[in-house]
Each structure stands twice: as C-alpha cells, then as structure tokens.
Amino acid sequence: MKKRLLSLLTLTAGVVLLAACGVQTEDQASNGNSAASTSETTAKNTIELLGTSSNETDMNIVRDQLIKNGFDVKLNTQPDYASFQTQKEAGNYDLAISSWTTVTGNPDYAVRSLFITDGDNSSMSNSEVDALIDEAALQTADEYTQTYKELEDVLVTENAYIAPLYTSLKAQAFNSELLKPDSIRLSKSRAFAWENVQFNDTALNDTESLLLTQTMGDLTSLDPIKGNDGSINQLNTNMYVRLVNLTDDDKVVSDGSLSYNHAIADGNSDYYFILRDDINFAAVEDGQAVDTGKMVSGQDAIFSLNRAKNPNSVPDHRTYSLHEHIDSASLVTDLAELENAQLSDGSGSVKEALEAGLEAPIAAVVEDAEQVDNASGNYQVIKMTTTEPFPQVLNYLAHQSAGIVSQEQVESINTYDIENFDITTDIPYGDQRTVTKGETYDNHLYASGPYIMIQKDDYAATFQKNPAYMAGTENEAQIANVTVRFIGDADSALSALRSGEIHLLYGLDETKYDVVEGEDSLTLQSMPSNGVTYMLFNTNGRDVSDSADLRKSILYSINQDEISSAYDGLKLKAYSTVSPLVDTGNELVADPAKVEEFYQNYLDSAN
Structure with a gap:
C-alpha cells in the first residue's frame, strides 16, 4: 500500500490554481495579460546563465523564456557546486541560479547575509537596502511586514538585483520498513x-x-x-x-x-x-x-x-x-x-x-x-x-x-x-x-x-x-x-534509496514524488519550505552590472506560472528570499511589454 505523510502541507486550491496558470485563456492571449503578449519582440543581448547540472530544468526553462523575449542565452552548466563557485568568483556569468533556505526561521536571516553591504554572501552594495534590513531587524512581526515590502521594492522592483523563480516544498523520503x-x-x-x-x-x-x-x-x-x-x-x-x-x-x-x-x-x-x-x-x-x-x-x-x-x-x-x-x-x-x-x-x-x-x-x-x-x-x-x-x-x-x-x-x-x-x-x-x-x-x-x-x-x-x-x-x-x-x-540518490543503499533521502525534487509513492517500502514527507530559488545578477564587469533597466527587462521575462507547471504545480511563487516568511503582497508577473520598455530604456541610456 502506498504511504505518504504530509507535515503541515495541504495542497489548497491556491496551489492547484498555480499549476493551472501555465494554461492561457483566449482572452489572456488576446489582451496581453500573460507571457503571450502582443508586444513586438526585439533582438537583445546575449545573457550568460550560470548553474549546475542539478539546476538543468530551471536553466532550460529560463533560457526558453529569455529567448522568447528576444534575448540570446549562453548556458554555463557546471557539474558540481565547487565548479559553480569557481565560475562565479571568476565573474563568468550574467545570471547565476542561486538558492537560499532560511534555516533559522526568521526573516532577517533571509536577507542580511545575502544583500547587506559586506554581508557574508553579498556581492552588492545599496545604502537604502542596508537601512531597510537594519530597520526591519529591530521590529516585531506585526511591524516589519511593511518594512520588508519596502525592502523588496528596492531590491527587486526598482533595481532588480535578483530575479525570483520560486519557493520550494521541502521533502524527504525514507524506508519505513526499516x-x-x-x-x-x-x-x-x-x-x-x-x-x-x-x-x-x-x-x-x-x-x-x-x-x-x-x-x-x-x-x-x-x-x-x-x-x-x-x-x-x-x-x-x-x-x-x-x-x-x-x-x-x-x-x-x-x-x-x-x-x-x-x-x-x-x-x-x-x-x-x-x-x-x-x-x-x-x-x-x-x-x-x-x-x-x-x-x-x-x-x-x-x-x-x-x-x-x-x-x-x-x-x-x-x-x-x-x-x-x-x-x-x-x-x-x-x-x-x-x-x-x-x-x-x-x-x-x-x-x-x-x-x-x-x-x-x-x-x-x-x-x-x-x-x-x-x-x-x-x-x-x-x-x-x-x-x-x-x-x-x-x-x-x-x-x-x-x-x-x-x-x-x-x-x-x-x-x-x-x-x-x-x-x-x-x-x-x-x-x-x-x-x-x-x-x-x-x-x-x-x-x-x-x-x-x-x-x-x-x-x-x-x-x-x-x-x-x-x-x-x-x-x-x-x-x-x-x-x-x-x-x-x-537521480542516483533516489535510486540508492529505492535499492536500499541508503535509508533516508533528505531533499527530494517535486517531480520525483510519484516515484516514491509508487514504492511500498517508502514513505514521503513534505511541507512548504523556507527555500527560495532565484537568479543573482553579476554586479561587476557586465552590462547587467551597470543597468537596472537591462536587469528589469530580464526580470519581467520570467514567468513563474510556467515554472510551477513544469513541476506539476508544486513550486510556489516568490518575490524575494523573504517570501516564505513574510507576506508582503508583492508578486512577479511576466510582462513582455515591460521587457521591451525597459530594454529600450537601456538602449537609450547607452547611446
């Protein structure tokens, strides 16, 4: 008999709708309210996208979305995290597939190390971002929602330092016969x-x-x-x-x-x-x-x-x-x-x-x-x-x-x-x-x-x-x-679980849930996580480093509904790394018209 334990997870109508969002209605297609906008697409810059082989699905989806909006894309796929870091430190990217899990459960951790000037994992510097991070840190939960919204506005809406992709479920599978x-x-x-x-x-x-x-x-x-x-x-x-x-x-x-x-x-x-x-x-x-x-x-x-x-x-x-x-x-x-x-x-x-x-x-x-x-x-x-x-x-x-x-x-x-x-x-x-x-x-x-x-x-x-x-x-x-x-x-780790070479697999891709559920000896646990996958822009030595308009043109090429559909509706929307912890109300909606508008602004400022 198939077994499944759901910890704090109910697949609500909201998630079901999220899966369905990749399907456009006739009205959406004709009115330009989705990725299928009638805006004319112009040929644009070549964007180098850095990631690892484990990010292959995300990289392919993003590549296709950028190409659809006129960008050329060069994939820089590394076999492991160490190689990825070497390429990142060398600056060989415009966008790097990144992820962050707030393992402390508090929103300050979701932003401080990543985005504050001289943070442990930060490659950017913005005094307004710094001030908002410090302001929110001293506030109680009922006070900091607005502050984190303002932080997201500066970080994503106004400057597009990152391009959010999704929030994941957290899952693990284990051999319940053992x-x-x-x-x-x-x-x-x-x-x-x-x-x-x-x-x-x-x-x-x-x-x-x-x-x-x-x-x-x-x-x-x-x-x-x-x-x-x-x-x-x-x-x-x-x-x-x-x-x-x-x-x-x-x-x-x-x-x-x-x-x-x-x-x-x-x-x-x-x-x-x-x-x-x-x-x-x-x-x-x-x-x-x-x-x-x-x-x-x-x-x-x-x-x-x-x-x-x-x-x-x-x-x-x-x-x-x-x-x-x-x-x-x-x-x-x-x-x-x-x-x-x-x-x-x-x-x-x-x-x-x-x-x-x-x-x-x-x-x-x-x-x-x-x-x-x-x-x-x-x-x-x-x-x-x-x-x-x-x-x-x-x-x-x-x-x-x-x-x-x-x-x-x-x-x-x-x-x-x-x-x-x-x-x-x-x-x-x-x-x-x-x-x-x-x-x-x-x-x-x-x-x-x-x-x-x-x-x-x-x-x-x-x-x-x-x-x-x-x-x-x-x-x-x-x-x-x-x-x-x-x-x-x-895939090799999942095979090891199925064959009994390991007893528990911590971290399981949503696309593999059905594999686990099909094994009588295995039990699946899942819940919404604090993990967000996003793309980090290179802040030094690239065209995207110097132009917020170019970054925003890329940002509005990203269609999170399509990404979730590729994962059977099991990816949740995100606007920043703080999304799983604080509901700021911000949402990224793909908009080809904005893609063209911001790209034209970029061209105008470059001339």
Whole structure:
C-alpha cells in the first residue's frame, strides 16, 4: 500500500490554481495579460546563465523564456557546486541560479547575509537596502511586514538585483520498513536531526548504521563558524549543541539544547540561559568516539559566542554577520540579578522563568565549571546582551554556526598567526584534511552534539554517537552509527534509496514524488519550505552590472506560472528570499511589454 505523510502541507486550491496558470485563456492571449503578449519582440543581448547540472530544468526553462523575449542565452552548466563557485568568483556569468533556505526561521536571516553591504554572501552594495534590513531587524512581526515590502521594492522592483523563480516544498523520503516513521522529523528550517531516528527493530540501533546522503562531499569546514552551505549544515548541526533550538515549525525552544530554559528580560536586550550539566565533549581515539570527561560549560559557550560575532576570530569567517548583534556574553554570578530582572512580557522574574520545570530550583549560580551540580541546584547561567533590542537574535543562536565548541581544544589547534594564515601550511580547527583518510588524517574534533565524525573519504563520512550527550534522556542519540554518503546526482540518490543503499533521502525534487509513492517500502514527507530559488545578477564587469533597466527587462521575462507547471504545480511563487516568511503582497508577473520598455530604456541610456 502506498504511504505518504504530509507535515503541515495541504495542497489548497491556491496551489492547484498555480499549476493551472501555465494554461492561457483566449482572452489572456488576446489582451496581453500573460507571457503571450502582443508586444513586438526585439533582438537583445546575449545573457550568460550560470548553474549546475542539478539546476538543468530551471536553466532550460529560463533560457526558453529569455529567448522568447528576444534575448540570446549562453548556458554555463557546471557539474558540481565547487565548479559553480569557481565560475562565479571568476565573474563568468550574467545570471547565476542561486538558492537560499532560511534555516533559522526568521526573516532577517533571509536577507542580511545575502544583500547587506559586506554581508557574508553579498556581492552588492545599496545604502537604502542596508537601512531597510537594519530597520526591519529591530521590529516585531506585526511591524516589519511593511518594512520588508519596502525592502523588496528596492531590491527587486526598482533595481532588480535578483530575479525570483520560486519557493520550494521541502521533502524527504525514507524506508519505513526499516525506520520508525514517528522517529523521523521533517523541520521547516533546521537541518535533519539524527538523534531521534530509530530502526523499527530497536535491536539494530546499536549494530546497524543509519545510511543517509548529501550532495556535497567537499566540506567547507567542520568549525561551525567557517561554513554556511549544503556541505556542512546537516553535519555541523548534528555535531555541535546550541543554546536554543528550533521546533519543526520554527519556534525557538530550549528543548534538546544546552539550556534547560531561556528568558528575555524587559527591554529585549538581555537574554538569559540556564545550562545543563549532562553533556560532555566527545573526541575520537583509535577510530572510536570517546567521552573526554570535559563538560560543555558556560565558558565554552561564551567563547563560542565571542568568536562567532568577531569577523577576525578566524580566517575566512563566513557567518559573523549572523551574530553581529551580540554585544557581550558573561556568566551571571549574583542570584539577585535573576530575581530582580523582569521578563519582557511582564509575566514574572527571569529567575522564575529559568526555574520552570527544573528538578532542583536554583540555589546558586556558579562561575567555576567544577562547582556545577544541577541536582543540588548549582547552575551556570549565561547573560547575553545585544547591541540593541533584537529578539530575532534567538533564531540565530539556533543556527549551526552558533554551535558550542571547546575553548581548550580550539585554542590548542588554532595556534597560527591569523594575519599571516597560509592554508597550505596551517591546519585550522575543523579542516576536513584532518578527518580525511590518508596521510593527513589526525582527527582533532571535539563534538558537543549528539554525534562526532570519525572519518571521511571521497564517498562517505562516518559518525558515532557522543557517549556523553544527555545519556538516559529522550535527547540521547538512539542509533549508534551514521554514514553519510556523498551522491552528487539527485537521480542516483533516489535510486540508492529505492535499492536500499541508503535509508533516508533528505531533499527530494517535486517531480520525483510519484516515484516514491509508487514504492511500498517508502514513505514521503513534505511541507512548504523556507527555500527560495532565484537568479543573482553579476554586479561587476557586465552590462547587467551597470543597468537596472537591462536587469528589469530580464526580470519581467520570467514567468513563474510556467515554472510551477513544469513541476506539476508544486513550486510556489516568490518575490524575494523573504517570501516564505513574510507576506508582503508583492508578486512577479511576466510582462513582455515591460521587457521591451525597459530594454529600450537601456538602449537609450547607452547611446
């Protein structure tokens, strides 16, 4: 019997209509209200479209839409992400197929890194964009909708720095004959969590490996602050615990994190976290995960926060802009501070909020990690202060880049001179060379999360559970061993699932849902995601770099209804990367008349 689990997903009439939008009525065709406008099409520039082989469908659709509107198109198709990045950094594109998933569940993450001047992933600079991003960051949800609309107006409508394509569903498929369906989580934002997963035959949890897959095998870094991409997000999420977590529907909670509870004090600038004492760092000795006996402490958490916010703490820091609103972090040493500080919602004291549900109330707050004893009421409490009132900071603390590392271990490895760092001779903490089979292998990882990587090669990475991670609680890792296989081709990954070579496929193209539903042994989970696919314009050295009119001519060539139809109506409309989180009311409607108008403006300004 076919099985399908739908998490938070109902295919409403809106999605059905979206699928039907690719079919024009006679009135639409005659009145020019769709892509079939009667506007005369002129021959236009050659546009170089950069993407990977996994983007082939999108690239072909966009190519056809641009050609229909008079553009010539050169496809620059790269076999993998690394090659794509090389071409992108060399500037060999006019448009690059890009995607962004807001894995923190908050709209600031959807824009800051991508579009603010000097952002980790930004190639543009616009002072109005910068100001709107900063303005929205300080507003509450009922206030920032209008601000994000204005941001989209500047980013897309007025300047066409990006051309949005669609929002995707998030889906995964697993072998339900082997894995317990109710142990498999599908989260809107956070990467797939391994610790809950169990085999149907629980006796296999200790003897069999959970077999997973991901596209990229070349890992950016296993230091959580040095990578923010598909090569490490899932891996680092499962290797490093954080101060808070996201639920499957993007609520910030302490469940399964380093803190029992957290609290926001009056004024929305002071944040408190009461830490648990049942997590030690794991290390690897003789190919096995071992308990180091070293508790993940408040000192480690403060060290991790300070290096996360400091762009100069490591060479090639790729996530600092996510944490730039952290001003300071310290251990609370006076219990009276918690008693006197009131919650931001006025419901009581910070102490009362931190004590909620604890087996032992707070008897003392201690600074020395050796004095921590939760059972006796001795706790470490961290106070974090932001540069300004910024409740969205909690979402960033749930991101893998806020994973807690060992201060002692990281400092013992990172002994290089940062200003003179040389990647050919210096081996920083988290460098994949140290976990790769062969002469460079020297595993120096200290994992604070439920799993630690043992080793990797070109084909797979192996992990073992942290033996000292919340042992005896519901958050203890259930399966002892995990193998993540690197399979770059989506069809090959699906074939591996169907043949039993992997147990779960995280990330499934909408066009393959019917394949999974046709297999009795497989179960499909899907939900609307925070992932947006868009095209990024080259901002340097190309005609599109200098002309907003040329970019807008390309923008209005894009027909999102046609794109969704190619995916059986399962792609949702987007206007920017913030679309899945904030309904701004903006919508991109293909308009050949505007294509011609803006292209003529471009020609006029060029002459």
